[in-house]
Amino acid sequence: MSTKTNRVFVARLLGLDVFDPLGDRLGRLRDAVVLDYGPAKPPLVVGLVVEVPGKKRVFVPMTRVTSINAGQIICTGLVNLRRFEQRGAETLVVAEMFDRRVTLADGSGDATILDIGMEQSRDGDWYVSQLFVRRGYSSSPLRSLRRNETLIVDWQEAFQGARHEPQAAATFVASHEDLKPADFAEALHEMTQKRRLEVASELQDDRLADVLQELPDDDQVQILTSLDAERAAVVLEEMDPDDAADLLAELPEEQKEELLQLMEPDEAKDVRRLLEYEENTAGSMMTPVPVILPPEATVAEALAHVRREELTPALASAIFVCRPPLETPTGKYLGVVHIQQLLRYPPPEALGNIVDSDLEPVLDQTDVSDVARTLATYNLNALAVVNRAGRLVGAVTVDDVLDHLLPDDWRAQDDSPVIGGGRVG
Structure with a gap:
């Protein structure tokens, strides 16, 4: 192995491109992995964590690194593109x-x-x-x-004779506050169980709720059950009702009921209703709180509603027009107005004049495969869900369907190609 310098500082390398010997870019350096032998011997650097396309992090052994300098890192040989998983004896330098x-x-x-x-x-x-x-x-x-x-x-x-303290969980949270929930969840998933629970405990309730929704089921259950019951109930209230219902469905019946009792009645009511549906039906995956307005509402009012920060892009793409009451289950479902339509009409225009009543909603008992087919056929981001009485009970979004169609462990699943050999040890 050769290098232009025999000493480098990790922070100066972060974000550098990593190349193979032919000049093809593998990804960017995100961390280094060391084995700590205690004060008697300096930690051995065993490899680098490289983020490859798709925001997946892989392990590159130091034995495969041939050059490190201020501008790039070059590795050689065969690199395993399996997702990096930290082992018990390993320490991540940056994290x-x-x-x-x-x-x-x-x-x-x-x-x-x-x-x-x-x-x-x-x-x-x-x-x-x-x-x-x-x-x-x-x-x-x-x-x-x-x-x-x-x-x-x-x-x-x-x-030498020093006191070692791990990076404070609060420091980790503060230094990663700008990460999107999905990216923070990925980092949390790669931690040891002890570290994961420490970091999760430092998150604000709303932030923890957002991150939980992006984690695999096992991690969700592990974190939620580590919280005291009152805080767990608050976090569930902050989650989208369909995600909260999915998480509660993984818990023992007694624990599930305890948390539902601790939740605010209005929040618990929506979650209980979702739990009544059979798995893999439109009702089990829908959100019961889409944007709902009466036909007399104007384009200006509709635009004000879809600007709400808490709405996902998929939910903000459609306004469902119904007769009162406007809380699900609503009065008679009349149709949908897509956000593109709102942009084509003057602000005073009533939604009842532009509503699309030709697009059929799906029944709450419809199978997920049929829901996916309807979304794909009409190129929709969101689809109305009604009961047999024709009342709107919720809406299914394309991300809800993807979560149900993908394997349960899709966030941690390793299905990437492997180039040659892998990690040693």
Whole structure:
């Protein structure tokens, strides 16, 4: 193995493109994986975490890395494109070591890790050799002027007889607050169970609800059951009713009923109604709270409703026109107005004048395969669901259908091509 420099700092490499020997781009560097042997020996860098197209993260062993410099990383040989899963003895540098607090061996107090330098030894292995730290609180008044000073120290100078603290879960949450719920969920899924629960406990209720909806069923149940019952009920209230119902359906009957009792009655009512439907029917996957307006409502009013931030793009694409009452189950269902129609008519126009009554809704007992076929046939993002009395009971969106058609473990499923060999060990 050769490299232009035998020492590099991880933070400076993040986001760099990773190429194969022919110059084809594999992805971007997102993290490094080390094995921590304790204070007696510096951690061994065993590989890199690379994000390939599709936002999937894969493991590239250091034995396959031939060049690391400020502009790119080159690997050779055969790389396994199986999704990276962290093993028990492994530590992620960026996710778990950045912001970790250590005690400096010179007695000057605590410091926070900002970056980690790794160095290639003569035998070709890579080790963590240096830390870039910010000095924190010092118990010695003579050293108080050094607070917030940044410096580079050797690994032994920070870890010999030092106190090791993992990256605070609150710090991880704060540093990843801009991630979309689906991307945050992916990061959470790749953590160990203990770490996953620590991070989840630091999330605000609404943020946790958004992230839970993007996780595999097992992770959802694990996190929800780790919360005290009152907080779990609040998080369920923040979730979309169909997602909350799907999650509750995975719990034992006694625990499910306890949480429903703790939820606000109006929220629990919608969820209970969804739980009554058989699995894989339109009723079981619909949302009971789409945008519903009377025929007298104007285009201007409809546009104001679909601007609501909490609406998904799919739900915001359609306004369902019904006779009062407007809460599901509504009065008689009259038809749908698509958002494109709203943009073609003047603001004072009544929805009853432009409603599409030719597009047939589906019954709440319709099988998911028939719902998918209707969405595909008419190129729809959302479809009305009615009961046998012709009353609107909800709407099914294209993302709801995809969640039910894909395998249960689709978020963690590995179906990507493999180029040659894989991870060793």
